[in-house]
Amino acid sequence: MISYQKKFIRIVECWNGEEPKTEGADLIRRFQQSQPLSHMLCRAFYTVLIDLKVDQEIIFANMKRGTRYEIRRAETEDHLAHGYWDGNDCRVFDEFCDYADEFLRQKRQPRLDRSWLRLLAEERLLDLTHTANTSGEKLVWHAYHRNTERVTLLYSASFFRNSDLRTQVGRANRLHHWLDMLRYKNAGIATYDFGGWYDGTKDEERLRINKFKEQFGGEVVRNHICEQALTLRGALFLRLRSALLGNAI
Numbered sequence: 001m002i003s004y005q006k007k008f009i010r011i012v013e014c015w016n017g018e019e020p021k022t023e024g025a026d027l028i029r030r031f032q033q034s035q036p037l038s039h040m041l042c043r044a045f046y047t048v049l050i051d052l053k054v055d056q057e058i059i060f061a062n063m064k065r066g067t068r069y070e071i072r073r074a075e076t077e078d079h080l081a082h083g084y085w086d087g088n089d090c091r092v093f094d095e096f097c098d099y100a101d102e103f104l105r106q107k108r109q110p111r112l113d114r115s116w117l118r119l120l121a122e123e124r125l126l127d128l129t130h131t132a133n134t135s136g137e138k139l140v141w142h143a144y145h146r147n148t149e150r151v152t153l154l155y156s157a158s159f160f161r162n163s164d165l166r167t168q169v170g171r172a173n174r175l176h177h178w179l180d181m182l183r184y185k186n187a188g189i190a191t192y193d194f195g196g197w198y199d200g201t202k203d204e205e206r207l208r209i210n211k212f213k214e215q216f217g218g219e220v221v222r223n224h225i226c227e228q229a230l231t232l233r234g235a236l237f238l239r240l241r242s243a244l245l246g247n248a249i
Contacts, residue, residue: 001014002123011025012028012029013030014029015031015150022230025234026231033225034221034224037226041227041238046198046199048213048216048219048221049191049193051219059217060178064216075175081134083130084183087121093118093121097114099141103158112155126143128141131175140156140169141157151192151193192218197213
């Protein structure tokens with residue numbers, strides 16, 4: 001659970017069913033709800049979940065044949081190093097943020113909300129993992145929200161400076177997801193959440209991302225983000241956002 005100020009309201013975010021501390025809060029936001037919660041404004045979204053409780057052989061077998069091939073090839077031919085952040089070195093956090101901001105700039109998307117990520121990091125809710133080639137160059141970064149039961153992909157950043165790296169980065173990203181899954185499975189976490197699945201038909205880029213996530217097997221599920229205003233300011237924020245953005249997540 002984290003709490004922060006956004007413009008004129010204070011928001012409390014919950015991810016794991018914990019009871020929020022409501023003192024001084026204007027709005028409670030609950031992520032990853034399997035069903036809408038009563039007396040709350042709930043917005044539906046879809047995501048892809050991988051069950052990490054089953055044997056790793058089953059997880060691997062559920063992937064598309066081509067994905068399994070690319071993972072094996074990355075393991076045997078590319079000699080990639082997989083690493084993770086233990087939360088202690090601020091330079092690693094900054095390195096990830098700089099890399100991801102460059103990736104987002106190339107995609108013409110908004111920059112990271114570093115203050116929000118720092119809050120997650122302070123509460124030991126943020127996981128950062130990377131894959132690097134033999135020269136030490138980072139090819140892929142993943143950022144996750146992590147709790148005791150579920151890890152949720154927040155960002156996946158990868159880019160290549162020349163066409164020669166294109167196929168290697170693609171293999172590295174597939175291997176990266178697989179190694180992350182194994183790491184979290186071994187830590188006793190039950191669910192690997194790909195962090196969203198586009199349910200529209202027009203955005204070609206997001207449809208391609210859907211196909212990438214679907215390669216790993218898993219189940220497309222409907223979840224909800226549920227919000228409750230505790231003050232007049234919180235209610236005004238929800239009303240304004242609904243008027244401007246509708247049901248956007």
